[in-house]
Amino acid sequence: MNQNSNPDKEKEDLFWLISQLQDFHLEFRLFSEYLENLSSFLEKTKRDHVKSIDEINDKIKSGKITPPQDSGQMPPELEYDHHKLNQISSFEDTLFTSFFIALYSYFEGEFTKHCIKLDKHTKELAQKKQETVLRLADISKTKGVINRNMTFLIKARHINYSKNGVNKDEWERIINFSLLRNAVVHNQGDISRNKDVLKFVNTPNSNLLNKNNHVVITKEFCLKALKTIEVFLDLVIATPSRSNK
Numbered sequence: 164m165n166q167n168s169n170p171d172k173e174k175e176d177l178f179w180l181i182s183q184l185q186d187f188h189l190e191f192r193l194f195s196e197y198l199e200n201l202s203s204f205l206e207k208t209k210r211d212h213v214k215s216i217d218e219i220n221d222k223i224k225s226g227k228i229t230p231p232q233d234s235g236q237m238p239p240e241l242e243y244d245h246h247k248l249n250q251i252s253s254f255e256d257t258l259f260t261s262f263f264i265a266l267y268s269y270f271e272g273e274f275t276k277h278c279i280k281l282d283k284h285t286k287e288l289a290q291k292k293q294e295t296v297l298r299l300a301d302i303s304k305t306k307g308v309i310n311r312n313m314t315f316l317i318k319a320r321h322i323n324y325s326k327n328g329v330n331k332d333e334w335e336r337i338i339n340f341s342l343l344r345n346a347v348v349h350n351q352g353d354i355s356r357n358k359d360v361l362k363f364v365n366t367p368n369s370n371l372l373n374k375n376n377h378v379v380i381t382k383e384f385c386l387k388a389l390k391t392i393e394v395f396l397d398l399v400i401a402t403p404s405r406s407n408k
Contacts, residue, residue: 184400187273191393194269198262198389202382205258209251212244219244259380260347263388267344270392271308277400278312281320309341316399336391339363343371343378352377 219240222228230238237245282299297319304311313334316322342360346352354360355376364371370384 183273183277184397187396187400188393190269191389194262194266194389195386198382198385201258205251205255209248212248212251215244216241255382256379259382259385260352262385263380264344264347266385266389266392267340270340270396273396274312274399275308278315282315285319307338307341309337333391333395337395340388340392346378347380352379354378 219228219238222240223230223238228238228240278299285296285298288294288296297315299311299315299319302311302314302318339359342357343363346354346357346360350356353376354364354373360378361373361376363369364373364378370381370387372379372381
Protein backbone atom coordinates (compact mmCIF):
# COMPACT_ATOMS: atom_id res chain seq x y z
CA MET A 164 0.00 0.00 0.00
CA ASN A 165 1.20 3.52 -0.77
CA GLN A 166 2.56 5.01 2.46
CA ASN A 167 0.91 8.32 1.56
CA SER A 168 -2.51 6.72 1.22
CA ASN A 169 -5.22 7.38 3.75
CA PRO A 170 -7.44 4.29 4.27
CA ASP A 171 -10.20 6.33 5.91
CA LYS A 172 -10.18 8.86 3.08
CA GLU A 173 -10.21 6.08 0.49
CA LYS A 174 -13.20 4.46 2.20
CA GLU A 175 -14.96 7.81 2.31
CA ASP A 176 -14.33 8.37 -1.41
CA LEU A 177 -15.52 4.85 -2.25
CA PHE A 178 -18.69 5.34 -0.22
CA TRP A 179 -19.31 8.65 -1.99
CA LEU A 180 -18.81 6.99 -5.37
CA ILE A 181 -21.22 4.13 -4.63
CA SER A 182 -23.77 6.53 -3.18
CA GLN A 183 -23.55 8.78 -6.23
CA LEU A 184 -24.02 5.85 -8.62
CA GLN A 185 -27.05 4.61 -6.68
CA ASP A 186 -28.59 8.07 -6.56
CA PHE A 187 -28.26 8.83 -10.22
CA HIS A 188 -29.55 5.39 -11.31
CA LEU A 189 -32.60 6.03 -9.13
CA GLU A 190 -33.05 9.43 -10.76
CA PHE A 191 -32.93 7.85 -14.21
CA ARG A 192 -35.61 5.33 -13.22
CA LEU A 193 -37.77 8.23 -12.08
CA PHE A 194 -37.17 10.03 -15.37
CA SER A 195 -38.18 6.88 -17.26
CA GLU A 196 -41.31 6.32 -15.18
CA TYR A 197 -42.32 9.96 -15.52
CA LEU A 198 -42.01 9.80 -19.30
CA GLU A 199 -43.93 6.53 -19.56
CA ASN A 200 -46.74 7.70 -17.26
CA LEU A 201 -47.30 10.92 -19.17
CA SER A 202 -47.05 9.15 -22.52
CA SER A 203 -49.58 6.53 -21.41
CA PHE A 204 -51.98 9.25 -20.29
CA LEU A 205 -51.68 11.07 -23.62
CA GLU A 206 -52.11 7.85 -25.62
CA LYS A 207 -55.23 6.93 -23.65
CA THR A 208 -56.67 10.41 -24.13
CA LYS A 209 -56.02 10.20 -27.88
CA ARG A 210 -57.65 6.78 -28.08
CA ASP A 211 -60.72 8.09 -26.25
CA HIS A 212 -61.14 10.96 -28.73
CA VAL A 213 -60.53 8.71 -31.75
CA LYS A 214 -63.15 6.31 -30.40
CA SER A 215 -65.58 9.21 -29.94
CA ILE A 216 -64.94 10.35 -33.53
CA ASP A 217 -65.59 6.82 -34.83
CA GLU A 218 -68.84 6.61 -32.87
CA ILE A 219 -70.03 9.97 -34.20
CA ASN A 220 -69.14 8.96 -37.76
CA ASP A 221 -71.16 5.76 -37.30
CA LYS A 222 -74.13 7.85 -36.17
CA ILE A 223 -73.75 10.08 -39.22
CA LYS A 224 -73.70 7.04 -41.51
CA SER A 225 -76.76 5.56 -39.82
CA GLY A 226 -78.69 8.83 -40.08
CA LYS A 227 -78.85 9.48 -36.34
CA ILE A 228 -76.84 12.67 -36.91
CA THR A 229 -77.56 14.89 -39.88
CA PRO A 230 -74.36 16.19 -41.50
CA PRO A 231 -74.10 19.82 -42.74
CA GLN A 232 -75.33 20.49 -46.26
CA ASP A 233 -71.89 21.80 -47.14
CA SER A 234 -69.85 18.62 -47.65
CA GLY A 235 -66.66 20.54 -46.88
CA GLN A 236 -67.87 21.56 -43.43
CA MET A 237 -67.11 19.41 -40.40
CA PRO A 238 -70.17 18.26 -38.44
CA PRO A 239 -70.34 20.29 -35.19
CA GLU A 240 -70.43 17.05 -33.21
CA LEU A 241 -66.90 16.23 -34.42
CA GLU A 242 -65.32 19.62 -33.78
CA TYR A 243 -64.59 19.09 -30.08
CA ASP A 244 -62.76 15.77 -30.49
CA HIS A 245 -60.71 17.00 -33.44
CA HIS A 246 -59.82 20.16 -31.53
CA LYS A 247 -58.68 18.13 -28.52
CA LEU A 248 -56.57 15.82 -30.71
CA ASN A 249 -54.79 18.86 -32.17
CA GLN A 250 -54.20 20.19 -28.67
CA ILE A 251 -52.76 16.87 -27.52
CA SER A 252 -50.37 16.78 -30.48
CA SER A 253 -49.12 20.26 -29.62
CA PHE A 254 -48.85 19.36 -25.94
CA GLU A 255 -46.83 16.25 -26.81
CA ASP A 256 -44.24 18.41 -28.54
CA THR A 257 -44.00 20.64 -25.47
CA LEU A 258 -43.88 17.67 -23.11
CA PHE A 259 -41.06 15.84 -24.85
CA THR A 260 -39.07 19.03 -25.33
CA SER A 261 -39.42 19.88 -21.63
CA PHE A 262 -38.45 16.34 -20.70
CA PHE A 263 -35.27 16.50 -22.77
CA ILE A 264 -34.29 19.88 -21.31
CA ALA A 265 -34.82 18.60 -17.76
CA LEU A 266 -32.84 15.43 -18.52
CA TYR A 267 -29.96 17.36 -20.04
CA SER A 268 -29.88 19.82 -17.13
CA TYR A 269 -29.72 16.93 -14.68
CA PHE A 270 -26.93 15.29 -16.67
CA GLU A 271 -24.87 18.48 -16.87
CA GLY A 272 -25.33 19.07 -13.14
CA GLU A 273 -24.28 15.54 -12.15
CA PHE A 274 -21.34 15.56 -14.54
CA THR A 275 -20.14 18.89 -13.16
CA LYS A 276 -20.67 17.83 -9.56
CA HIS A 277 -18.49 14.78 -10.18
CA CYS A 278 -15.75 16.90 -11.74
CA ILE A 279 -15.82 19.38 -8.85
CA LYS A 280 -15.34 16.48 -6.44
CA LEU A 281 -12.37 15.19 -8.43
CA ASP A 282 -11.00 18.71 -8.78
CA LYS A 283 -10.96 19.06 -5.00
CA HIS A 284 -9.09 15.77 -4.77
CA THR A 285 -6.63 16.97 -7.43
CA LYS A 286 -5.95 20.09 -5.38
CA GLU A 287 -5.31 18.06 -2.23
CA LEU A 288 -2.84 15.78 -4.02
CA ALA A 289 -1.04 18.74 -5.56
CA GLN A 290 -0.64 20.40 -2.18
CA LYS A 291 0.84 17.24 -0.69
CA LYS A 292 3.31 16.84 -3.55
CA GLN A 293 3.86 20.60 -3.88
CA GLU A 294 3.07 20.40 -7.57
CA THR A 295 1.23 22.68 -9.98
CA VAL A 296 -1.61 20.83 -11.66
CA LEU A 297 -4.35 21.57 -14.16
CA ARG A 298 -7.52 22.57 -12.33
CA LEU A 299 -11.12 22.63 -13.52
CA ALA A 300 -11.17 26.44 -13.35
CA ASP A 301 -8.15 26.59 -15.66
CA ILE A 302 -10.12 25.12 -18.56
CA SER A 303 -12.19 27.41 -20.74
CA LYS A 304 -15.96 26.93 -21.03
CA THR A 305 -16.14 28.57 -24.44
CA LYS A 306 -17.03 25.20 -25.99
CA GLY A 307 -19.55 24.46 -23.28
CA VAL A 308 -19.59 22.95 -19.81
CA ILE A 309 -19.67 19.37 -21.06
CA ASN A 310 -16.56 19.86 -23.18
CA ARG A 311 -14.83 21.61 -20.28
CA ASN A 312 -15.62 18.72 -17.94
CA MET A 313 -14.44 16.06 -20.36
CA THR A 314 -11.21 17.95 -21.04
CA PHE A 315 -10.57 18.09 -17.30
CA LEU A 316 -11.11 14.35 -16.86
CA ILE A 317 -8.81 13.47 -19.74
CA LYS A 318 -6.02 15.99 -19.18
CA ALA A 319 -6.05 16.44 -15.41
CA ARG A 320 -7.29 13.03 -14.30
CA HIS A 321 -5.71 11.06 -17.17
CA ILE A 322 -8.82 8.97 -17.84
CA ASN A 323 -8.97 7.10 -21.13
CA TYR A 324 -12.67 6.50 -21.67
CA SER A 325 -12.12 4.82 -25.03
CA LYS A 326 -10.84 1.82 -23.06
CA ASN A 327 -13.92 1.81 -20.84
CA GLY A 328 -16.78 1.79 -23.31
CA VAL A 329 -17.11 5.44 -24.37
CA ASN A 330 -16.42 5.53 -28.09
CA LYS A 331 -16.27 8.48 -30.46
CA ASP A 332 -19.86 8.05 -31.67
CA GLU A 333 -21.25 8.11 -28.13
CA TRP A 334 -19.27 11.22 -27.26
CA GLU A 335 -20.53 12.92 -30.44
CA ARG A 336 -24.10 12.13 -29.41
CA ILE A 337 -23.49 13.77 -26.04
CA ILE A 338 -22.12 16.87 -27.78
CA ASN A 339 -25.09 16.88 -30.15
CA PHE A 340 -27.43 16.76 -27.16
CA SER A 341 -25.70 19.89 -25.91
CA LEU A 342 -26.10 21.65 -29.26
CA LEU A 343 -29.74 20.58 -29.49
CA ARG A 344 -30.44 21.82 -25.98
CA ASN A 345 -28.97 25.23 -26.86
CA ALA A 346 -31.05 25.44 -30.05
CA VAL A 347 -34.22 24.71 -28.10
CA VAL A 348 -33.49 27.01 -25.15
CA HIS A 349 -31.89 29.95 -26.96
CA ASN A 350 -33.47 29.76 -30.44
CA GLN A 351 -36.92 28.34 -29.64
CA GLY A 352 -36.12 25.18 -31.56
CA ASP A 353 -34.91 26.95 -34.70
CA ILE A 354 -32.14 24.74 -36.10
CA SER A 355 -31.44 26.72 -39.27
CA ARG A 356 -28.72 28.78 -37.53
CA ASN A 357 -26.44 25.86 -36.70
CA LYS A 358 -25.39 23.43 -39.42
CA ASP A 359 -24.21 20.85 -36.86
CA VAL A 360 -27.62 20.75 -35.16
CA LEU A 361 -29.35 20.63 -38.53
CA LYS A 362 -27.17 17.70 -39.57
CA PHE A 363 -27.88 15.90 -36.29
CA VAL A 364 -31.65 16.36 -36.60
CA ASN A 365 -31.68 15.23 -40.23
CA THR A 366 -29.56 12.15 -39.55
CA PRO A 367 -31.46 8.91 -40.32
CA ASN A 368 -32.80 7.22 -37.17
CA SER A 369 -32.22 10.36 -35.10
CA ASN A 370 -35.85 10.10 -33.91
CA LEU A 371 -36.07 13.87 -34.34
CA LEU A 372 -38.36 15.66 -36.78
CA ASN A 373 -37.54 18.72 -38.84
CA LYS A 374 -40.61 20.88 -39.43
CA ASN A 375 -39.68 23.99 -41.38
CA ASN A 376 -36.23 24.04 -39.74
CA HIS A 377 -37.70 23.71 -36.25
CA VAL A 378 -36.92 20.57 -34.30
CA VAL A 379 -39.68 18.34 -32.94
CA ILE A 380 -38.52 16.03 -30.15
CA THR A 381 -40.23 12.64 -30.00
CA LYS A 382 -40.74 10.13 -27.24
CA GLU A 383 -38.40 7.72 -29.04
CA PHE A 384 -35.64 10.33 -29.00
CA CYS A 385 -36.19 10.95 -25.28
CA LEU A 386 -35.86 7.24 -24.54
CA LYS A 387 -32.68 7.00 -26.59
CA ALA A 388 -31.21 10.11 -24.94
CA LEU A 389 -32.11 8.76 -21.51
CA LYS A 390 -30.25 5.52 -22.15
CA THR A 391 -27.24 7.19 -23.77
CA ILE A 392 -26.79 9.67 -20.93
CA GLU A 393 -27.29 7.04 -18.23
CA VAL A 394 -24.63 4.76 -19.74
CA PHE A 395 -22.24 7.65 -20.31
CA LEU A 396 -22.63 9.06 -16.81
CA ASP A 397 -22.23 5.61 -15.29
CA LEU A 398 -18.93 5.15 -17.11
CA VAL A 399 -17.73 8.64 -16.20
CA ILE A 400 -18.44 8.19 -12.50
CA ALA A 401 -17.33 4.57 -12.19
CA THR A 402 -14.07 4.84 -14.14
CA PRO A 403 -11.04 5.42 -11.87
CA SER A 404 -8.31 7.85 -12.79
CA ARG A 405 -4.55 7.62 -12.37
CA SER A 406 -4.66 10.79 -10.28
CA ASN A 407 -6.45 8.82 -7.56
CA LYS A 408 -3.19 7.06 -6.77
